[in-house]
Amino acid sequence: MLQTSNGNMNQSQVENKRSMLTPEQSAELKQWLIAVALKRDKKSFALLFKSFAPKIKSFGFKQFNSEALANDLLQETMSLVWRKAHLYNADKGAVTTWVYTIMRNLSFDMLRKMQTNKEDCLSDDIWPIVDAHAADVDTEEFADHLLKQQLAKYADALPEAQKQVVRGVYFNELTQEELAQQLNIPLGTVKSRLRLALGKLRQQIEENS
Amino acid sequence: MIKHHPKHELLAAFVAGELPAALNIAISAHVELCDECQQAITLLTQAKADEVFSIEDESVFNNVEVDLDDDFEDLMIAQITSQKGDYVDEEPTVCTVEYAGKQVNLPRALNSVNWAKFQGVGKLSRARLDLDEGTVRSYLLQIGAGGSVPMHTHKGYEVTVLLDGSFEDEMCSYSKGDFIWLDQSFTHSPVSNDGCLCLTVADDAPVFTQGLSKLLNPIGRFIY
Structure with missing residues (x-):
């Protein structure tokens, strides 16, 4: 003590x-x-x-x-x-x-x-x-618990390379620069993978809502 | 507005995992409602973690590669890393209890705890938590509007966390979230004008001190 x-x-x-x-x-x-x-x-x-x-x-x-x-x-x-x-x-x-x-x-x-x-x-x-408690203080776009859980599920279904960047940025809260360094890939690659992944996630949400 | 908090030493013991389950649950129930104590807990946990994992000890956080060839540990590492990293945190469920004709959310700390049926005398009704901790007994206690607990003191300690409603005693009035610690130096007689729901933890039976209610001593165990 x-x-x-x-x-x-x-x-x-x-x-x-x-x-x-x-x-x-x-x-x-x-x-x-x-x-x-x-x-x-x-x-x-x-x-x-x-x-x-x-x-x-x-x-x-x-x-x-x-x-x-x-x-x-x-x-x-x-x-x-x-x-x-x-x-x-x-x-x-x-x-x-x-x-x-x-x-x-x-x-x-x-x-x-x-x-x-x-x-x-x-x-x-x-x-x-x-x-x-992370969910409680997240940015407003993730305010809805269910949506966040749903997103986590979709994110898990992404191809490995895209999953890594989504997890890194949204779940571990790394900056894109930190993530590029961590994964040892160029910053541009992080950005393009993230763009692809978010596009895919958006599509899935639209299809399922 | 929460005015009564656990003492700093109690929070430190909570963080260190040194308390019985019932006290942990009572403190956790308060902390869930109290930002101030939540912040204190964050700092204390950090400090405790640094104490436990401090680098005073020569081998830790230094030259970690020196004994990398320890067979036993390598086996353990291999075994662990053969598992998938797929842990999913479940959304905690919220348990409720019916009291005074409404459903009240219970603290998260009670999620995995069972309790017996509510049993009452007059305006008091309580359900014992099934924690199996010897002399430490804990209850959900309801006091109906206008109800009171006869004047009593305690051999050991008595903790009350007010989960809903309000009550007052000779010293103070209490509101939702308050954490009230009493020991044998206090004598009190709580009254609830509008009714309340509490979590109580006591490590021994209360001793009734006044007039007729002394007769209650044999059933003192009933009240808390």
Whole structure:
């Protein structure tokens, strides 16, 4: 728990905590996670895994006092990182915060299962993952939940190259420049893929409405 | 207008996942309605994440390629990356409860929780949440218009989150979203003029302190 004597954590204390990770390291983590999100890049995932594994294991060991369960927590946490990477929204917080949330939620449900014989998995409703609120603050054109979900479905049906740019720009909220750099393609290509993809999406929406 | 919030220490423990489920649910219910505490939670989560993943430890976020040949971990990585990255976040459903002739939306934190049937005495009616946490007991509590809870104090703590309506006690009047923490240093007798729906969590039975209502002590467990 955080040590605060007066019940108020001021900004400088937060800054202090955050400085434990250098901006370069934070940027590196973000780059790896985005590469997993966009390209299912296994090398980047391995780097993420190696960065977080010792800490997740020691966190798990403190929680469960068992190496086997600590390894379970590691596997479950990193599985969700892999499977949910495309839902990470860089605007909503650091990679460490996102991974911590996933790990804390899993660990809470595991502990509860051990202590109560309940398998009710309450954590994701108690601590909604940061990206769950993304829809609420999106631009007005995506204000409608159903439309957004529908769009996500159509976007998934796009050819891989187009899907990458749509996901990158609209779901991970990267700029087109960042995306070009990340995918290692010219900016013009990003723009033309995006144009094609949006045309296709528009067409599908018109056909289905 | 929300005026009563969880203490900072309680929010920190919430973020750290150190509290029983019932308290987590009560705090989450408040946070869902309170922008101020939502912002505090964001900062606290960030700070906690940095603490847990801090680089004080020599091996982390440094020379990550040094032990890339660890067989066990490589096996785990291979196993994980053979899965599809197709996770879809489901839209959370909204649960409702009928009270005072209307449907009221319940906090998201209750989505996966079951509760028993509402049972009432006079203007009080409550349903126990099925959380199975020993001495920590939690309820949905309805107070009908004009209803009140007899003067009582608590052996442990009692948390009330006001989900709908309003009530008042000797200290304050409370409105939707308020998070009220009481312990044995407080004695109170809540009255609700227009009726209300609350989520309550208590870690021990209340102790009634005045006159005839002392007789209620044996059934104190009924009230909260």
